[in-house]
Amino acid sequence: MPNRLALSVIPLTIVMVALLLWIANRGVPAPESVTPDFGAINDVKTKKRTFFNYLLPLVQRSNNNISTGASERFWRSAERLEDKIGR
DSSP, X not given: OHHHHHHHHHHHHHHHHHHHHHHHHTTOOOXXXXXXXXXXXXXXXXXXXXXXXXXXXXXXXXXXHIIIIIXXXXXXXXXXXXXXXXX
């Protein structure tokens, strides 16, 4: 029986993660900057620095969205989902 319980938790976990990602990415505007041409950069250190400089504002914006209420909305949605499935 423990395997049956574990198998029933996996789909719920997948749904919850997908819901979190959907909420976190909802309404995120497209990046204002142009994607750098990483293939044209030969120096590895420069390529890494350019990559992280490009990615950092996107990560910060996403983290800000999560910290300003997206996680609260996610948990409320998860509770409603649990209520629907009879937890």
